[in-house]
Amino acid sequence: MNTKIIIAGVGGQGILLASDILCEVAMKAGFDTKKSEVHGMSQRGGDVVSHVIFGEKVYSPLISYNEADVILSFEQVEALRNLDYLKDGGVMIINDIRILPVPVASGMADYPKDAVGEVKKFVKNTIVLDAESMAKELGNVKVMNVILLGVMAKQVKIIKKEIWIEALKANVPPKTIDVNIKAFEKGYDFS
Amino acid sequence: MKEILSGNEAVARGAYEGGLHFACAYPGTPSTEILENMTKYKEIHSHWSVNEKTSLETALGASFGGMRALVAMKHVGLNVAADPLFSAGYIGAKGALVIITADDPGMHSSQNEQDNRNYARAAKIPMLEPSDSQEAKDFTKIALKISEEFDTPVLIRLTTRISHSKSIVEFAERENVEVKGYEKNVKKNLVMPAHARALHKKVEERLLKLKEFSNDFKYNTIEYKNKNIGIITSGISYQYVKESMPDASVLKISLSWPLPDRIIKEFADNVERLYVVEENDPFIETEVKAMGIKITGKEIIPIVGELNPRIVKESFNAVEKYKLKETMEKAPGRPPALCPGCPHTSVFHAINKLKLIATGDIGCYTLGALPPLSAMDTCVDMGASITNALGLEYSLKGRDKRKIVAVIGDSTFYHSGITGLIDLVYNKGTSTVIILDNSITAMTGHQDNPGTGKTLMGEDSPKFDLERLIKGLGIEHVYSVDSYNLEEVANLIKRETERSAPSVIIARRPCILLPEMKKKKFDKYEIDENKCTGCQMCVKLGCPAISFDKEKKKALINKSLCVGCSLCFQVCKFGAIKKVQGE
Numbered sequence: 001m002n003t004k005i006i007i008a009g010v011g012g013q014g015i016l017l018a019s020d021i022l023c024e025v026a027m028k029a030g031f032d033t034k035k036s037e038v039h040g041m042s043q044r045g046g047d048v049v050s051h052v053i054f055g056e057k058v059y060s061p062l063i064s065y066n067e068a069d070v071i072l073s074f075e076q077v078e079a080l081r082n083l084d085y086l087k088d089g090g091v092m093i094i095n096d097i098r099i100l101p102v103p104v105a106s107g108m109a110d111y112p113k114d115a116v117g118e119v120k121k122f123v124k125n126t127i128v129l130d131a132e133s134m135a136k137e138l139g140n141v142k143v144m145n146v147i148l149l150g151v152m153a154k155q156v157k158i159i160k161k162e163i164w165i166e167a168l169k170a171n172v173p174p175k176t177i178d179v180n181i182k183a184f185e186k187g188y189d190f191s
Numbered sequence: 192m193k194e195i196l197s198g199n200e201a202v203a204r205g206a207y208e209g210g211l212h213f214a215c216a217y218p219g220t221p222s223t224e225i226l227e228n229m230t231k232y233k234e235i236h237s238h239w240s241v242n243e244k245t246s247l248e249t250a251l252g253a254s255f256g257g258m259r260a261l262v263a264m265k266h267v268g269l270n271v272a273a274d275p276l277f278s279a280g281y282i283g284a285k286g287a288l289v290i291i292t293a294d295d296p297g298m299h300s301s302q303n304e305q306d307n308r309n310y311a312r313a314a315k316i317p318m319l320e321p322s323d324s325q326e327a328k329d330f331t332k333i334a335l336k337i338s339e340e341f342d343t344p345v346l347i348r349l350t351t352r353i354s355h356s357k358s359i360v361e362f363a364e365r366e367n368v369e370v371k372g373y374e375k376n377v378k379k380n381l382v383m384p385a386h387a388r389a390l391h392k393k394v395e396e397r398l399l400k401l402k403e404f405s406n407d408f409k410y411n412t413i414e415y416k417n418k419n420i421g422i423i424t425s426g427i428s429y430q431y432v433k434e435s436m437p438d439a440s441v442l443k444i445s446l447s448w449p450l451p452d453r454i455i456k457e458f459a460d461n462v463e464r465l466y467v468v469e470e471n472d473p474f475i476e477t478e479v480k481a482m483g484i485k486i487t488g489k490e491i492i493p494i495v496g497e498l499n500p501r502i503v504k505e506s507f508n509a510v511e512k513y514k515l516k517e518t519m520e521k522a523p524g525r526p527p528a529l530c531p532g533c534p535h536t537s538v539f540h541a542i543n544k545l546k547l548i549a550t551g552d553i554g555c556y557t558l559g560a561l562p563p564l565s566a567m568d569t570c571v572d573m574g575a576s577i578t579n580a581l582g583l584e585y586s587l588k589g590r591d592k593r594k595i596v597a598v599i600g601d602s603t604f605y606h607s608g609i610t611g612l613i614d615l616v617y618n619k620g621t622s623t624v625i626i627l628d629n630s631i632t633a634m635t636g637h638q639d640n641p642g643t644g645k646t647l648m649g650e651d652s653p654k655f656d657l658e659r660l661i662k663g664l665g666i667e668h669v670y671s672v673d674s675y676n677l678e679e680v681a682n683l684i685k686r687e688t689e690r691s692a693p694s695v696i697i698a699r700r701p702c703i704l705l706p707e708m709k710k711k712k713f714d715k716y717e718i719d720e721n722k723c724t725g726c727q728m729c730v731k732l733g734c735p736a737i738s739f740d741k742e743k744k745k746a747l748i749n750k751s752l753c754v755g756c757s758l759c760f761q762v763c764k765f766g767a768i769k770k771v772q773g774e
């Protein structure tokens with residue numbers, strides 16, 4: 001069986017880079033892998049979703065409803081938006097931050113009072129963390145993504161941690177390797 | 192060597208390996224990254240064209256001279272380039288001529304979901320449809336060969352899920368190919384009636400030869416499994432079929448024009464029930480039915496929107512229809528919006544305030560149509576704003592006192608606004624045209640254009656002088672204004688729309704996302720809660736950094752998003768927005 005992972009969030013949060021790293025890690029681990037996402041309009045503050053699949057042989061680059069093993073959402077409401085893609089028994093990881101869509105900010109729509117609670121009603125395995133604050137504690141807000149990748153890596157048991165560390169080293173600016181590794185470990189040990 | 196590439200990156204790689212000499216394009220999602228990646232290969236001259244028609248004509252010119260040439264565009268771009276496409280079909284290709292069309296089923300970032308396989312049939316030229324990045328690379332190389340062997344342009348049809356999906360690609364070396372050189376050949380390259388009659392005959396003969404080639408083409412393949420169900424498919428739909436119907440027999444079509452008729456017959460003879468799974472139009476289906484073969488297609492497969500494995504499976508009743516979870520709280524939509532500090536904002540704010548009719552165009556600025564700005568009435572195709580305004584002017588004359596402005600971006604103006612403006616002057620229009628000059632092609636991710644003074648390969652080029660150009664077209668009233676000066680923008684628009692002569696306003700400010708703008712230091716703004724009356728004038732700018740607290744009845748500025756454009760400061764009548772120094 002192939003492993004199917006969705007990374008979701010808001011334009012500018014680094015979703016595409018995170019899914020690129022995941023894809024590379026999967027290839028390094030010897031798997032066939034594909035990923036799919038949409039660029040364009042989404043970059044102007046819209047929602048962004050990346051589908052990543054890996055396994056012995058991958059055909060479709062798209063994940064369908066009720067299929068994802070893990071959904072990693074960089075923002076609360078995006079977890080709710082993608083809920084239907086998670087398979088029964090799948091894991092939902094939610095970064096506990098809110099980014100208000102423009103219709104909400106300008107008072108034309110409402111942000112759910114408890115998006116996380118709503119997700120939890122349906123998903124037993126929900127992991128919630130405030131990776132933004134955790135990144136600030138490490139002194140670099142930018143490593144928020146890497147903390148979240150760490151949390152996800154722990155859930156994807158068929159890929160060894162060492163491969164992740166190697167890929168991170170190759171993908172982040174050399175000066176920031178240390179803080180990125182720390183961030184990854186922090187995420188990995190979170191759950 | 193193996194790498195994970197997007198379909199677009201793979202096309203560029205394939206072009207390089209296949210000995211390409213020349214590539215050009217006008218940007219358009221989902222095709223843009225093809226040319227952006229071409230610049231990695233110094234052996235290839237690559238450049239941004241002004242539009243798709245000039246682009247295809249330029250590539251054909253390079254082919255006249257014996258270069259291997261490639262041109263890329265989004266699906267609607269091929270409409271713009273359709274005129275040279277049909278001529279090129281007759282002329283053929285001395286140096287290879289490969290045309291990439293990137294279609295957008297599902298309309299992720301397009302105004303329609305036209306199926307450009309229809310162009311291959313209409314222009315009588317062959318078309319390849321890759322189903323992943325490896326094939327995108329391989330087929331680009333094959334297309335270069337077919338083009339020269341059969342003396343024909345070759346279309347490659349990508350779709351969003353091919354262009355923007357990534358998969359593993361195996362690399363090869365570049366094949367070095369000599370440029371063949373130019374020779375005058377009017378019977379072939381000059382399509383006047385006498386020549387074209389002979390050429391059309393050749394085109395029909397060429398199609399017959401290509402059909403034979405298609406029947407022998409090793410990428411048109413049959414995979415027999417359970418013979419109760421046989422599915423014909425192509426492109427990304429092939430992947431969806433393999434994923435969702437693993438036991439079915441499959442005929443994968445890679446050269447989808449001309450279709451391999453013998454293979455189709457053989458497959459039809461060997462399976463019990465025959466189906467076709469294809470996105471959008473019943474292209475293969477129509478042809479197979481014309482062959483007198485019974486096949487099921489659009490009776491079960493949706494024609495609207497893109498497919499995915501689930502839709503395919505549900506169409507075959509192989510799985511129950513998925514029922515969406517009923518959540519109590521719904522996720523609010525997150526539509527794209529003009530960025531904080533976007534220089535386009537002030538113009539739309541003024542249009543809204545002045546209650547003007549605004550014929551619009553395509554670019555980031557189309558987002559000015561969304562609430563709360565709601566300042567655009569129409570959007571048709573690139574360049575249409577100006578000529579739509581001209582036509583509308585005629586129907587309003589003597590019947591409706593409202594004033595019309597046409598709103599168009601700088602790249603769009605160069606693309607196809609200039610000819611429309613000549614039309615407006617020639618036919619005595621008096622509408623005001625506003626050019627939103629943010630010094631870049633922003634929507635598609637910051638490509639250079641004639642106004643930026645840089646080429647795709649990073650060379651300097653003459654920077655266009657818009658004022659002089661427009662004056663040269665015979666428009667006396669040309670004014671430019673700083674987009675960040677709200678009052679001046681509004682006054683100028685008011686004055687010029689009242690004038691009974693054509694006028695152009697150039698609203699100028701570089702895009703806030705440009706690297707040089709991001710580096711600039713600026714002061715941020717914040718709300719003084721004691722002075723804020725909750726009037727929401729600032730909220731009506733639609734700035735993503737400004738929100739309204741319904742309970743407190745106060746506006747709020749998100750400091751991490753504010754870029755200090757000062758528009759909110761300018762609209763506030765109560766002095767409730769103030770500068771925060773030194774951030």
Ligand SMILES: Cc1ncc(C[n+]2csc(CCOP(=O)(O)OP(=O)(O)O)c2C)c(N)n1
Nearest residue numbers: 219268553554555556600601602603633634
């Ligand atoms: C015929 C055609 N070609 C390409 C596109 C893709 N496209 C949409 S908007 C745009 C560029 C807009 O640039 P500009 O006019 O400068 O406005 P900006 O986005 O910078 O505000 C392009 C290339 C299209 N929609 N139609």
